[in-house]
Amino acid sequence: MSIHRFYTKTLSEKLLYTSFLLLVGLGYLMAISYLYVTHENNDGKPGLSISDVASSYYGNRSGTRLEAAIRGPMAGFIEEEDRMRMVAWLKDGAEEEHYEKEIKPILAKTCLNCHVKATSPNLPDFSSYAGLHEVSKVDTGMSMASLLKLSHIHLLGISMLLFVIGFIFIQAEVNVWFKRFLVVSPMLAVFVDVASWFLTKWDYHYAIVVIVAGGILGLSMALQILISLYQIWFLKRPANPADHPPLT
Numbered sequence: 001m002s003i004h005r006f007y008t009k010t011l012s013e014k015l016l017y018t019s020f021l022l023l024v025g026l027g028y029l030m031a032i033s034y035l036y037v038t039h040e041n042n043d044g045k046p047g048l049s050i051s052d053v054a055s056s057y058y059g060n061r062s063g064t065r066l067e068a069a070i071r072g073p074m075a076g077f078i079e080e081e082d083r084m085r086m087v088a089w090l091k092d093g094a095e096e097e098h099y100e101k102e103i104k105p106i107l108a109k110t111c112l113n114c115h116v117k118a119t120s121p122n123l124p125d126f127s128s129y130a131g132l133h134e135v136s137k138v139d140t141g142m143s144m145a146s147l148l149k150l151s152h153i154h155l156l157g158i159s160m161l162l163f164v165i166g167f168i169f170i171q172a173e174v175n176v177w178f179k180r181f182l183v184v185s186p187m188l189a190v191f192v193d194v195a196s197w198f199l200t201k202w203d204y205h206y207a208i209v210v211i212v213a214g215g216i217l218g219l220s221m222a223l224q225i226l227i228s229l230y231q232i233w234f235l236k237r238p239a240n241p242a243d244h245p246p247l248t
């Protein structure tokens, strides 16, 4: 198949390419904004950072919210001995078996003055084991099922999108090695990005790879879109046919 430059296209083709590229560009910006607002507070601090990415895939495994609370802001409501008993229970897996006898009486002393749904609907509810369980789990990040779901949607969806964008972009007149590089790099970046989600779930140090691969994907996609849009409308047909040898 020989490739023709944009100036050989009909107006209908140019309009089709242009509207598609603009919509994809907008969609990409929406995706980035969505990522920002849903992840920026993962680590409790404003602004998206490596630790937000790490905590979303790897979780925060240094302890449970319950332990952090009784060592921190809730420390004043619990006696030293009770705190040690509660921490030991957490370390043993926070099983329901020992909850009734060992933990419930501690909660009843002071915690339940505040932590019941009826009086404070916004606080964790400790009137049942289920409520306490919510804050006694170690956060191990995104579940395998969510990760697989997110991965297959990204791999199937983005590869289709990149195929169409790339199909338009190869009709641009640029250095042939640059063109080949730009066609392959976002595909490779999607693969590395998705793979690094799994790696980050296993070891949080890989969070940096998630960010770098995501950046390369965005950058190369943006370049393909912008170069195509520019050449669709502004690349002039040379007067002398010898000035436009076949595209590669």
Ligand code: HEC
Pocket (backbone or CB within 6 Å): 065, 066, 069, 070, 073, 074, 077, 078, 107, 110, 111, 112, 113, 114, 115, 123, 124, 135
């Ligand atoms: C005087 C009311 C009061 C008492 C008593 C109290 N809490 Fe709280 N607790 C709060 C409030 C208010 C918050 C939410 C604000 C915050 O996180 O500091 C909270 C938050 C928490 C959280 C959630 C922290 C998070 O990660 O979001 C836990 C866990 C908790 N308390 C445990 C306890 C335990 C265990 C006790 C008993 C030893 C207890 N609290 C006693 C008022 C109380």
